[in-house]
Amino acid sequence: MYTLGYLGPQGTFSHTAALHYAGRHGYTPVCCSSLDAVMQKLASQKLTCGIVPVENSLGGSVGETLDLLTRAEGIWVTAEFLLPVKQHLLARPGVVLADISKVYSHPQALAQCRSFLKQQLPNTPVVETVSTASAALMVAGAEAATAAVGSQSAAVTYGLQILYADIQDKADNTTRFWVLGREKPSFSGKAKTSLVLALQDSPGALCRILSPLAQRGINLTRIESRPSGSKLGEYIFFIDFEGHSNNREVCDAVRELRENTFWLKMLGCYPVATGDGDMPSRWEPVQPVGLPGLRKEIDKIDDNILRLLTRRQELVEQVAAFKSKDMVVDSSREEEILCRVKEMACQSGIDPDIVEGIYRQIFIGAVRRQVDLLASCGN
Numbered sequence: 015m016y017t018l019g020y021l022g023p024q025g026t027f028s029h030t031a032a033l034h035y036a037g038r039h040g041y042t043p044v045c046c047s048s049l050d051a052v053m054q055k056l057a058s059q060k061l062t063c064g065i066v067p068v069e070n071s072l073g074g075s076v077g078e079t080l081d082l083l084t085r086a087e088g089i090w091v092t093a094e095f096l097l098p099v100k101q102h103l104l105a106r107p108g109v110v111l112a113d114i115s116k117v118y119s120h121p122q123a124l125a126q127c128r129s130f131l132k133q134q135l136p137n138t139p140v141v142e143t144v145s146t147a148s149a150a151l152m153v154a155g156a157e158a159a160t161a162a163v164g165s166q167s168a169a170v171t172y173g174l175q176i177l178y179a180d181i182q183d184k185a186d187n188t189t190r191f192w193v194l195g196r197e198k199p200s201f202s203g204k205a206k207t208s209l210v211l212a213l214q215d216s217p218g219a220l221c222r223i224l225s226p227l228a229q230r231g232i233n234l235t236r237i238e239s240r241p242s243g244s245k246l247g248e249y250i251f252f253i254d255f256e257g258h259s260n261n262r263e264v265c266d267a268v269r270e271l272r273e274n275t276f277w278l279k280m281l282g283c284y285p286v287a288t289g290d291g292d293m294p295s296r297w298e299p300v301q302p303v304g305l306p307g308l309r310k311e312i313d314k315i316d317d318n319i320l321r322l323l324t325r326r327q328e329l330v331e332q333v334a335a336f337k338s339k340d341m342v343v344d345s346s347r348e349e350e351i352l353c354r355v356k357e358m359a360c361q362s363g364i365d366p367d368i369v370e371g372i373y374r375q376i377f378i379g380a381v382r383r384q385v386d387l388l389a390s391c392g393n
């Protein structure tokens with residue numbers, strides 16, 4: 015079994031990223047208690063690979079991931095993965111904004127929602143937690159009226175309601191993940207190389223990092239400094255640039271960087287993410303061998319279909335909150351969906367009537383689920 019470790023518990027954005035990545039590549043996601051545990055299990059061969067958050071477009075770098083990778087031995091970045099992130103304010107059913115005495119969440123999620131928290135909950139204490147999901151878990155079990163900042167799947171997992179949706183400061187909030195493995199990947203196509211280095215403290219030192227890349231026309235996509243941890247004022251730099259580490263120009267640039275720096279560690283060379291992390295719309299090409307190989311690939315696709323159906327059901331459950339018992343069926347919405355998917359089916363060479371049949375069954379299931387949910391809430 016090929017396994018992919020992620021920072022749990024269920025309902026974290028790392029969990030969402032792991033589900034998407036695992037689905038595409040045929041891995042089984044494995045929940046780990048910390049980022050350190052992901053790396054330790056990977057190093058000791060208890061996992062095939064791991065997926066860890068590196069940076070967010072609003073909150074910046076995930077320092078813990080960078081620090082752990084700086085120290086890790088025999089672990090490489092093998093891929094990057096972009097996940098669009100939507101944050102919501104979650105609370106137990108019945109709780110209103112005015113009741114909330116504390117807000118829990120991971121520091122990154124809190125950073126992503128700074129404007130909302132400042133405007134809507136200016137005097138409410140904020141408590142940092144190890145993950146967005148553990149914040150949701152705490153809120154679900156708390157006596158007092160509290161709230162968590164987290165994902166829709168955390169709301170569903172822990173029985174919370176979404177008080178405010180999409181509270182992140184920017185709509186196009188995205189988290190970049192690194193997939194880690196014990197072996198360097200071999201691939202063709204657009205590549206990115208990542209490394210970390212320490213500078214000798216001397217005039218023009220930073221310039222000596224940038225010029226070997228600039229002189230060769232290599233595009234620097236990220237440069238980030240972190241305290242070295244040994245002395246105040248000493249920093250290490252994380253650098254990402256375009257190009258494959260076995261490309262001549264890149265090799266020469268890295269050699270020159272090594273000469274100009276005190277210490278340099280390659281983190282990995284991996285394919286550039288295409289930015290379609292939200293949905294597995296582009297399936298990996300497969301070269302199955304014989305009947306067993308073909309059936310294995312079909313099994314993988316069935317896993318993906320079920321994951322997507324689960325996700326769809328979670329959303330349908332959320333929709334129930336906006337409905338009363340007598341308005342569960344929305345025929346015009348069903349027709350709109352059918353029209354779109356049948357059109358897509360035609361374009362893909364699939365019989366649209368078969369797709370319609372599948373969707374009609376999905377709607378029956380969705381309506382049944384909403385009716386049950388509304389009955390259990392007494393609506």
Ligand SMILES: O=C(O)C(=O)C[C@]1(C(=O)O)C=C[C@@H](O)C=C1
Pocket residue numbers: 330333334342343344345347348351376377380381384
């Ligand atoms: O969009 C809604 O109102 C839903 O409840 C979701 C959904 C669906 O499964 O897509 C389910 C039942 C409705 O008849 C229409 C659509």
